[in-house]
Amino acid sequence: MDLFLARLFDGLSNGSTYALIALALVIIYKATTLINFAQGEMAMFGAFVVLVLATEQGLPIWVAVILGMVFSAVAAAGIERVLIRPFDPYDHLPLVIVTLGLFLSITALAGIIWRFDPRAFPRMYPAGTALTIGNATLTWYTVGVVATVLIVAGLVTLLLNTTKIGLAFRAVSSNIESSELAGIRVGPTLQFGWALAAAVGTLGACVFVADPIRQLEPSVMVRVLIFAASAAAIGGLDSLWGAVIGGLVIGMVQSIIVPYVGFIPNEMSLATAVIVLMLVLLFRPSGLFGTARVERV
Amino acid sequence: MSARFIWSANSREARTYKIVGWTLFVIALVLFTFAYADTAQIEIFGNGYALSLPRASKAIAFMIAILGLQVVVGYTGQLVLGQSFFFGTGAYLGAYMVADHNWPWVLSLLVVVPVCFIIGAIFGLPALRIKGLYLALVTLGLAATFPSIVQLDALDEYTGGASGKTVSSDLVPPSWLPLDGISSIFQNIPFFGQYFGEGDLSSSESERIWKFFLFTVLLAICIWLVSNLIKSRSGRALRAIRDNETSAAVSGVNLAKDKTLSFGLASALGGVGGVVYVAELGIASPLDFTQLLAINFIVGLVVGGVGTLSGAVVGGIVIAFIPDWSASTESFPGIPERWLQGPTGVFILGALLILLTFVLPGGVVAGMRRIKGRILQIVPQPPKGARVPTPPDGADAELRHEADEITAGVAANDPLTDEPKD
Amino acid sequence: MSESANDIGSDAVATDSPRAKTIGDTLLDVKDLHGGYGPIRVLHGLDFHVAEGEVVVILGANGAGKTTTLRALSGKLDATGSVMFGDEDLISKKTADIVRMGVAHVPQGRGTLPELSVEDNLHVGAYIRKDKEVRADIDRWYDVYPVLKERRHQRAGSLSGGEQQMLAVARALMSRPKLLLLDEPSLGLAPLIVQDLFERFRRINQETGTTMLVVEQNAQLALSIADRGYVIESGTISIQGNAHELMHDDAIRKAYLGV
Ligand SMILES: Nc1ncnc2c1ncn2[C@@H]1O[C@H](COP(=O)(O)OP(=O)(O)O)[C@@H](O)[C@H]1O
Ligand SMILES: [Mg+2]
Numbered sequence: 001m002d003l004f005l006a007r008l009f010d011g012l013s014n015g016s017t018y019a020l021i022a023l024a025l026v027i028i029y030k031a032t033t034l035i036n037f038a039q040g041e042m043a044m045f046g047a048f049v050v051l052v053l054a055t056e057q058g059l060p061i062w063v064a065v066i067l068g069m070v071f072s073a074v075a076a077a078g079i080e081r082v083l084i085r086p087f088d089p090y091d092h093l094p095l096v097i098v099t100l101g102l103f104l105s106i107t108a109l110a111g112i113i114w115r116f117d118p119r120a121f122p123r124m125y126p127a128g129t130a131l132t133i134g135n136a137t138l139t140w141y142t143v144g145v146v147a148t149v150l151i152v153a154g155l156v157t158l159l160l161n162t163t164k165i166g167l168a169f170r171a172v173s174s175n176i177e178s179s180e181l182a183g184i185r186v187g188p189t190l191q192f193g194w195a196l197a198a199a200v201g202t203l204g205a206c207v208f209v210a211d212p213i214r215q216l217e218p219s220v221m222v223r224v225l226i227f228a229a230s231a232a233a234i235g236g237l238d239s240l241w242g243a244v245i246g247g248l249v250i251g252m253v254q255s256i257i258v259p260y261v262g263f264i265p266n267e268m269s270l271a272t273a274v275i276v277l278m279l280v281l282l283f284r285p286s287g288l289f290g291t292a293r294v295e296r297v
Numbered sequence: 298m299s300a301r302f303i304w305s306a307n308s309r310e311a312r313t314y315k316i317v318g319w320t321l322f323v324i325a326l327v328l329f330t331f332a333y334a335d336t337a338q339i340e341i342f343g344n345g346y347a348l349s350l351p352r353a354s355k356a357i358a359f360m361i362a363i364l365g366l367q368v369v370v371g372y373t374g375q376l377v378l379g380q381s382f383f384f385g386t387g388a389y390l391g392a393y394m395v396a397d398h399n400w401p402w403v404l405s406l407l408v409v410v411p412v413c414f415i416i417g418a419i420f421g422l423p424a425l426r427i428k429g430l431y432l433a434l435v436t437l438g439l440a441a442t443f444p445s446i447v448q449l450d451a452l453d454e455y456t457g458g459a460s461g462k463t464v465s466s467d468l469v470p471p472s473w474l475p476l477d478g479i480s481s482i483f484q485n486i487p488f489f490g491q492y493f494g495e496g497d498l499s500s501s502e503s504e505r506i507w508k509f510f511l512f513t514v515l516l517a518i519c520i521w522l523v524s525n526l527i528k529s530r531s532g533r534a535l536r537a538i539r540d541n542e543t544s545a546a547v548s549g550v551n552l553a554k555d556k557t558l559s560f561g562l563a564s565a566l567g568g569v570g571g572v573v574y575v576a577e578l579g580i581a582s583p584l585d586f587t588q589l590l591a592i593n594f595i596v597g598l599v600v601g602g603v604g605t606l607s608g609a610v611v612g613g614i615v616i617a618f619i620p621d622w623s624a625s626t627e628s629f630p631g632i633p634e635r636w637l638q639g640p641t642g643v644f645i646l647g648a649l650l651i652l653l654t655f656v657l658p659g660g661v662v663a664g665m666r667r668i669k670g671r672i673l674q675i676v677p678q679p680p681k682g683a684r685v686p687t688p689p690d691g692a693d694a695e696l697r698h699e700a701d702e703i704t705a706g707v708a709a710n711d712p713l714t715d716e717p718k719d
Numbered sequence: 720m721s722e723s724a725n726d727i728g729s730d731a732v733a734t735d736s737p738r739a740k741t742i743g744d745t746l747l748d749v750k751d752l753h754g755g756y757g758p759i760r761v762l763h764g765l766d767f768h769v770a771e772g773e774v775v776v777i778l779g780a781n782g783a784g785k786t787t788t789l790r791a792l793s794g795k796l797d798a799t800g801s802v803m804f805g806d807e808d809l810i811s812k813k814t815a816d817i818v819r820m821g822v823a824h825v826p827q828g829r830g831t832l833p834e835l836s837v838e839d840n841l842h843v844g845a846y847i848r849k850d851k852e853v854r855a856d857i858d859r860w861y862d863v864y865p866v867l868k869e870r871r872h873q874r875a876g877s878l879s880g881g882e883q884q885m886l887a888v889a890r891a892l893m894s895r896p897k898l899l900l901l902d903e904p905s906l907g908l909a910p911l912i913v914q915d916l917f918e919r920f921r922r923i924n925q926e927t928g929t930t931m932l933v934v935e936q937n938a939q940l941a942l943s944i945a946d947r948g949y950v951i952e953s954g955t956i957s958i959q960g961n962a963h964e965l966m967h968d969d970a971i972r973k974a975y976l977g978v
Contacts, residue, residue, distance in 0.1 A: 167842055171835065177830060285427075
C-alpha cells in the first residue's frame, strides 16, 4: 500500500510536467491542427534562460520563471511570424519539416551556448515533506507541481473564455475562413497561440527540472515530448483539461503500472507511452475528451 | 524550352550524352575509391576534413535508409518519421547473425530484409487508420523507444546492452581481385599519380575499397529496384495515394495492400542501410539509433529532394558529412572558437532543413535540375517507344497525365539524377 | 447606418405590411472584375452595382462564378478591376479591413463556428465593434429569433441547418454592416424553411435598410425579395434588369425557373 502511494505521488509529479507540455501542444493544435515537434526544445531553451536569470543575475526564482516565460512567448511569436505563417496552415508536410528543423536548431543552439554538462536548477517549491503516510511521503514539490498545473490550466481556460483575444483564438480554432470574414486577423491570433503555448511549455520545463532528482541539460525534454504527446492524444489533442488529465494518466501509468506489471521492464515506460498513444489513436481518435473532428487528410 | 540544347530522347546525341555521362561518373567513382582508400584530408582554414572511404560507406548506409523514406514519404505521402527504428533493427540483426551465427554479411540480408519488411508492414497496419500528423507522432515515438528496447535486460545477451554489439568484419576482398595492380596503374599516371599513395595497398586499405565497392553495388541494386517499383503499376498506385487517398481508393487502388507494401519496403530498405552501417563500423550502439538519427534522415530526405531517387544520394552525403565536418572545424574566420566546439553540425542541419523548405522545397536535386534545364533538355519520344508506361485500365485522365510527366522526368534525367532509364 | 440592427424588433417581424423603402446612392460599384484561383481564371470582367438600401440578386448555374465573385469582394481572392465601396476601392484590401469598412459576408455553407456556443458566435460577429451596445444587439436578436435564445449555450454545430443559416446571418449583422453578402443561403434547406428565411431577409432589409447582395440558384424566391437582378454565366454578366422584369424574362424562366 505504501509503495502504491509512493508511486502514485511520483506519478503525480511526472504527470504534471507532461500535462503542462501537453497543454502547450494542445494550444497550438487547437488553432492550426499542427503538432509542434519543437515544443519541448523551445521549453528547454526557456528553462535555460530562467536558470541564467536566477543563478547569474541573482533574480528570485519565480521572477526569473515569469521573465523566462515572457522571453519564450516573444521568441515563439517571432518564430511564428517568420517561419510558420508563410505556409498554408493545412499543408502539414512543410510545417512538420520546419518544426523538426527547429527541434534540431534549438537543441544545438542550447548545446553551443550552454554545453551538455547537466546543471542544477534552483528550487521552485519549499523543500521537505508535506504529508507522510506510512513510508510514502508527499513532498512539497509534488504538491506545488500539481497546484501549478491546475492553476495554469485554469488561467488558460479563463484567458480563452473571457477575453477578446481568447474569443478570436477559439473562433480561429473552429473555422478560420469564417473568423476572417468576421474581421479577425488570423495571423496575429495564431501568433498569440504560439506565444501562449511557449510560455506554458517553458513553465513545464522549469517545473520538470526543478525536481531535486533532475538537472537541466539540452536533451532533457526529448523524451518528455513523447509522453506529453501521448497525454495530449488521450485528451483528444484539442481539449485543455483533457490534456491535463491525460498527463496525469500517463504519469500514473508510468510509475504505477510499469513497475507492477512484471513483464514490462522499467526502461520500457517510453514504449508504454507510445503504445498508449497508438491505441488511443486507433480506437478513439478523438481521445477521451476531444471534439469529434475528423483529421484533415 | 529555352535550353541551349534540346535533344529528343532517342536521338544519337541524347544517347551519347547518357553513355558518356555514366562512364565518366563510374570512372570518377573508381578514382575516388583508390585515391581515398587511405584516410585523406583536405585542409581549409587550418582544419582537416576527412574524405575517407569509411565515411563514404557510412553515407551509403544513410542513402539506402533515405531511399526507403522516399518510397513511403516521397512517393506514398505518408508522414513516417521513424526510419531510425528499422535502421537500428537492421544493424543489430545483421551484427547478431554475423557475430553470433557466423553468417556472411551478404546472407544476413536474407534475414534482415524479410524481418524489417514484416515489422514495417505490421506498423503500417495502424497507418491505415492513423493519418497525417498522428502518424508522424507515433512513428517518431517508435524511433525514440529503440534505444530502450535494445537495452532491455532480456535482450542483453543478444544486443550487448548499453555497450553495444561488436562484430568483426569478414569483408576481405577475394584474392583474384588485382586491387594492387589497379592501384599501381593509377600511381603511374603522370602528375596525378601522387594522389594515389605509394606501393601496395595495406590490407585495411584493400578491405575498405572492397567494402565500398560492395556497398555501392548494393545501393545501385536498391535504387534499381525502387525505380522499377515507382514505374510499375504499384508505383502509380502509391503516387495516387499520395495525391488524394480518397480518389485513389475510388479509382480502384487497394489502399490496404499498397500502403502496407510501401511501409514494408521502406522499412526493409531501412534495415539494409543498418546492415551496411554496422558492417562498416563494426559496432552497433544503442545511442546511435535515437530520434536524432530519425530526424537526420528526414533532413537528408528534404535536403536531397522529396520524391526523387537521386535526392536520397544527395541526402545521405549531407547527413554523413556535415556533422563530421562541422566537428572537425576547430577554427573559422569570424566565428568564436567556443561556438565551434558545440554541436554546430546539428545546428547546420536544422537550419538547412528550414532554409530549404523556404527557398528550395524540391531540395538540392530540384535546384540542380533547374540549372541543368537551362542548358540541356531531352524531350521524350512520342509513345511509340515501348518504354512509356501505359496507365491502368481504370485510371482517370489525371493519372494518365501523371504517367506522361513521369516519362518526361525519366527521359530528362542525366546520369546523376533520377530513375536511371535502363 | 447607425440604425441598422437596432430597429429589428419583435413587432417588426410580426407585422406583414412592408414599409415604403428608400433606394439611395450607389453603395457598391463593380467594374471589369477579373479573378480566379492561381492559373484558373474564373471571372472575366464583371460589371454590376448595388445602391444603398437595395436587395440585389445574382443568379447563375453551378460553377458560374457566384461564390468567386463574393470572395473577390471580401478580399479572399486575388482580383483585378475596380470594386468601389463608397469612396474606397476594395481591390487588394485585406479581408479584415474590408469587414471593418462595413461589408459582412455569409459564406456558402453558412460558415458557422461549430465548436463555439450560439452566443459566442454572435460575439464573434461583433468582434470588430468597440461600442457598448453589443449586449443589447444580442438580446434583440434573441427576441427576433427566439430559437437562438433557447440554444444560446449550446454548440452552434448542434443547430439544424435552417437555424444555423439564421445564426450565420445574425452573426454577420452583429457587425452592423452597410452591405450584407449572402452566398446561396437556401443551399441544403427544405423549401418551407427557405421560404421563411427569405421572408426574414426581406423584413431585415425593410426594417433596417441593410443593403443586400444575394447569390442564389433559387431564382423564384430570390427575385421575389429583390429589387434588381443579374445573371452570371461563365464569369460574365449575361442578363440584368429589375426583379419584376427578370421574373418574366423568357430566357430566365427557361433556365432558372424550370418553366
Ligand atoms: N478553390 C478553387 N480552386 C480552383 N478552382 C475553383 C476553386 N473554387 C472554385 N473553382 C472553380 O471556379 C469556378 C466557379 O466556381 P464558383 O464561384 O464556386 O461557382 P458557383 O458559386 O457559381 O457555383 C468553377 O469552375 C470551379 O470549379
Ligand atoms: Mg457557389
